[in-house]
Amino acid sequence: MKPKTVATLILVGAGGTALIAATGVWALSGGLYGCTRADEELAPILASLSILDAHPSRTQPRDERYSGCDEDDGFAYAGQYYRLTTSRADVLAFYRKAAAEDGWRLRSADSSPSPAPGSLAVDTSTLCFEKPVAGTTAHLAVWFPGDLGDDAGDFGLEATVSRDGAAWC
Incomplete structure (x- = not known):
């Protein structure tokens, strides 16, 4: 694989992981249900x-x-x-x-x-x-x-x- 492709995959993966983590924090703080x-x-x-x-x-x-x-x-x-x-x-x-x-x-x-x-x-x-x-x-x-x-x-x-x-x- 080309270094540019690897770097892109790492950035997309890191961004996706950050999005999932942020969604989890939001849900645990009451974003999905109940009182915030x-x-x-x-x-x-x-x-x-x-x-x-x-x-x-x-x-x-x-x-x-x-x-x-x-x-x-x-x-x-x-x-x-x-x-x-x-x-x-x-x-x-x-x-x-x-x-x-x-x-x-x-x-x-x-x-x-x-x-x-x-x-x-x-x-x-x-x-x-x-x-x-x-x-x-x-x-x-x-x-x-x-x-x-x-x-x-x-x-x-x-x-x-x-x-x-x-x-x-």
């Missing part, structure tokens, strides 16, 4: 959002605030449940105002987000807001577990965000 490190770093940012502390005066926080990263869908989340001690309409009116004052923009409103019998629940938020957080778009959902057949005496707030835009209400 960048998404995981967003969870504490969401957990510190002041809107999660806002609630109508006659409601009370229930349990501790939760946060983490959804490995199935690859987005960060944080939320808080509240005991429903006022009307649903009062809760919705409160968050329309509080979210707007905190810079959130109403994206959608659905007065009855319950899934049809036998169907998959995709979006159960009654109100969905969005706002820039940490250089990407965060989503804030106001939802009622009773819409899914769970405890009708609670409501929840949940913020979600991802670096690749996979988050939603």
